[in-house]
Amino acid sequence: MLLRRQVSAERDEHIDMTPMVDVVFQLMTFMLFSVQMSGGEKVEVPHARHGVGVEEDGATFLTLLKADAPGAEPRLVLGNGGGAPVGLDEAKKSVAAGVAAGKRKVVLQADGAVPHGEVLKLAAAVAEIEGITLHIGVQEPER
Amino acid sequence: MSNLWDVFISDRLEVSRSLTLADVRKGIDQGEFRDDDLIRPAGTTTPWIRLNELGELADVQVPTPLVVAPPEMPVIVLQDDNAEQDSFALTNDDDDDDDDDADITHFAPDDEEDDDADITGFALDKEDDEEGEADSAEALVIDSLPAVPSSQGAVSAFAIPTAPWGGEEMDLENEADDLDFDEDDEEFDDEDEAVAAFTLSRNGPDQVEELDLAAMVDVAFQLVLFFLVTAQTIMYKTLEVPKPNPESPPAAVAQGRGRTLDDLQRDFIVVEIDASGGVMIDHEPATADPAALVERLRAARLATGRKTMLLSADFSTPHKNAVMAYDAANEVGLGIAIAKPPAPGAGKS
Numbered sequence: 037m038l039l040r041r042q043v044s045a046e047r048d049e050h051i052d053m054t055p056m057v058d059v060v061f062q063l064m065t066f067m068l069f070s071v072q073m074s075g076g077e078k079v080e081v082p083h084a085r086h087g088v089g090v091e092e093d094g095a096t097f098l099t100l101l102k103a104d105a106p107g108a109e110p111r112l113v114l115g116n117g118g119g120a121p122v123g124l125d126e127a128k129k130s131v132a133a134g135v136a137a138g139k140r141k142v143v144l145q146a147d148g149a150v151p152h153g154e155v156l157k158l159a160a161a162v163a164e165i166e167g168i169t170l171h172i173g174v175q176e177p178e179r
Numbered sequence: 180m181s182n183l184w185d186v187f188i189s190d191r192l193e194v195s196r197s198l199t200l201a202d203v204r205k206g207i208d209q210g211e212f213r214d215d216d217l218i219r220p221a222g223t224t225t226p227w228i229r230l231n232e233l234g235e236l237a238d239v240q241v242p243t244p245l246v247v248a249p250p251e252m253p254v255i256v257l258q259d260d261n262a263e264q265d266s267f268a269l270t271n272d273d274d275d276d277d278d279d280d281a282d283i284t285h286f287a288p289d290d291e292e293d294d295d296a297d298i299t300g301f302a303l304d305k306e307d308d309e310e311g312e313a314d315s316a317e318a319l320v321i322d323s324l325p326a327v328p329s330s331q332g333a334v335s336a337f338a339i340p341t342a343p344w345g346g347e348e349m350d351l352e353n354e355a356d357d358l359d360f361d362e363d364d365e366e367f368d369d370e371d372e373a374v375a376a377f378t379l380s381r382n383g384p385d386q387v388e389e390l391d392l393a394a395m396v397d398v399a400f401q402l403v404l405f406f407l408v409t410a411q412t413i414m415y416k417t418l419e420v421p422k423p424n425p426e427s428p429p430a431a432v433a434q435g436r437g438r439t440l441d442d443l444q445r446d447f448i449v450v451e452i453d454a455s456g457g458v459m460i461d462h463e464p465a466t467a468d469p470a471a472l473v474e475r476l477r478a479a480r481l482a483t484g485r486k487t488m489l490l491s492a493d494f495s496t497p498h499k500n501a502v503m504a505y506d507a508a509n510e511v512g513l514g515i516a517i518a519k520p521p522a523p524g525a526g527k528s
Contacts, residue, residue, distance in 0.1 A: 037225075053393060053395075054392065056396055057395060058391075060396060061399060064399060064402055064403055067406035082498060082502035082503070083502075084502055084503075084505065085510065086418070086506055086510060087416040087417055087418050088417055088419055089412060089415065090388055090414065090415045092413040095415070100498075101417075143417050146498045147498065147499050149499070151496065151497065151498065152452075152495070152496045153520050154498075156497050159420070159422065159423050160423040160424075163422035163423055168422070169422075170419070171418065171420070172418045172419075172502060173415060173416070173417050174417060175416060176416065
């Protein structure tokens, strides 16, 4: 009995790991969901079932926002929708800088309502830069 | 009264009871008994001795009954049911019920067997009155002997074959331990800390059942780190499209399209989208629905074997319509070619 009591007292010194495990698994669950929610586009890109993933760090992003007023030109901005509208030349410079930095992918995040011809015009402009691959930004279809 | 013997056969762990000397000799001759088998007078609780220690069985006389109990035992067992031995008597009936004697009488014969066994000189049966008289006399004689110190039991009482069981030191406990017959807790009194350790090990599995969560925590933290690192690189879903040919002026393309659409249709599945979103596949109207478009493209591919879709969308049609066509082509596995439409204002010549 004495030995048994000693052993149980020794085991009581251990930290109860159960709450820590619970917290860690909750963190994991949060991370899992946050990964799926990330990549929120600031522009309403079209829906598509198929597509390839492009890392944000590995591509140059150009965004075509739909015109504020009917008949107006769509606004071209650099990056993912922030910043002031720029022209095609600035967009080409941005893409060229990206290629120089190793970013050979160009993602056109065009709003679904933007005229198709405007997207192709932008694509033709950036296609003048050698060594790029052109991507059109889409999003998961609504379920 | 004839001499009867119990023989413990070591290799089979069996006891052959109530054998005569002739039977024992016969057993030895036939190889049924070996030298290391054990023998003792039948119906007694005297220690076993080896057959080879007993010496010539012919020389063995009727053993003088002397039964020495363990030190803890209050009674020196000297069986007789007569009244003059009441103070030391331990009847055989009592043996059956008395747990304290269980380790000693473990191999003692039952009452029924005692009827045969008591002829060894140990009167164990109440019904055997005639023998009881004689045994009583013997018992008195033995009782007068000085007390046998059990602590000297290292020396076997049976080392001298001619005088077995006669006034020699005997150690019942050691004999019993050597034979390993005891089942009661009597033997635990002789054990030391080894018994305690053994008892502790029996309780071990109750505590081993607890899971060691430290390893699980390690793995979980590594998973968390993995997700933290991977979450920093946000993935954007994109469609890879071919680059338009920058050298082709829109007017030239438009001009060429008008001439060569029929030729192109031999190599491409031509999908036309007008400004309002209407879709035509190979100049035939189609439903502007992704699922229907996929079916039409699949059918066209199967019918003609063309593997590339040529998208000719109006300049002003919404970008999402073109993406719908791209997605349908990817669904079917078609390659994508894009015909650059003329900008508004450019004349369609």
